């Protein structure tokens with residue numbers, strides 16, 4: 203039987219870089235030592251960065267373990283190696299993006315996004331539920347995205363994978379409350395991690411088969427520069443997001459949804475203002491296809507307002 207003062211065991215997926223890595227270190231270095239962190243990654247060959255950042259917490263409040271969320275064997279081997287077999291908090295962070303005109307994407311890459319961002323999360327939650335239910339305690343945190351609430355042009359598949367996990371969690375949350383298990387979705391906007399560089403690497407290899415010239419030109423000449431600009435001006439650092447997640451984990455009555463970037467709230471608010479969907483679809487259409495000079499001007503203003511004209515961009519860790 204766990205005592206209230208015992209450190210809570212937190213398992214985090216995808217800790218080789220970005221949000222997962224920063225979160226694992228932050229929790230493991232908690233001044234009140236409230237957490238024991240099991241920081242997992244699919245390729246232990248990448249563990250040096252995490253171990254270096256963990257410093258003295260390594261082996262004390264932080265343990266590194268292998269877990270590929272897409273492999274049932276890997277998930278069950280990792281979970282059965284946990285001392286006492288029980289988790290207090292599960293953070294589903296591992297994920298990947300996919301961007302580009304739909305016609306140019308191949309089904310293997312499309313399925314990989316769902317395998318990771320949706321089925322990977324479902325598999326892990328399914329595996330930890332019996333023990334959490336038996337102990338009548340637990341907190342399941344999922345790193346979703348603003349794109350789990352609002353679709354964004356050329357992110358059709360990624361956004362769909364996050365919508366899927368949002369629907370799954372929203373349904374599950376109700377049933378789990380009677381077991382004192384909370385479900386929380388964290389919804390960041392752009393974050394300066396390796397996520398964007400991985401997307402750019404994927405695009406640079408692509409020759410966009412089957413895409414019409416208008417769409418391709420729009421994607422390459424308007425969307426990509428705008429997206430880059432948005433990451434630079436509105437992008438949060440992983441530490442900003444981690445600060446929000448630490449509060450979510452520390453909460454005694456966690457909510458279902460948390461947006462980490464207030465600048466993105468208007469984006470998701472459009473759909474609530476008009477349930478028909480016309481307001482959001484038409485506003486985006488006008489902004490992106492009918493008012494391009496205004497759109498470019500807004501990005502430019504944003505850059506200056508946020509002081510990014512001079513500031514170098516954050517280097518992902």
Ligand SMILES: NC(=O)C1=CN([C@@H]2O[C@H](COP(=O)(O)OP(=O)(O)OC[C@H]3O[C@@H](n4cnc5c(N)ncnc54)[C@H](OP(=O)(O)O)[C@@H]3O)[C@@H](O)[C@H]2O)C=CC1
Nearest residue numbers: 216218219220221244270271296297347392393395396397
């Ligand atoms: N960065 C952003 O702008 C935003 C990110 N998010 C979400 O945040 C989460 C973390 O992303 P972020 O830190 O930014 O990006 P990173 O690319 O830095 O980190 C992603 C992590 O997921 C891991 N991963 C991918 N596939 C698997 C798998 N099958 N099993 C285990 N681990 C896997 C990666 O491991 P490996 O190194 O082996 O590839 C890596 O550790 C994702 O769910 C993402 O969708 C949400 C909103 C915005």
Ligand SMILES: CC1=C(/C=C/C(C)=C/C=C/C(C)=C/C=O)C(C)(C)CCC1
Nearest residue numbers: 347348349354355390391392428429432
């Ligand atoms: C705000 C906005 C845009 C871009 C948003 C981007 C690029 C968001 C990225 C979010 C990420 C990376 C979430 C990860 O989960 C557009 C469509 C260019 C124009 C309309 C307003």
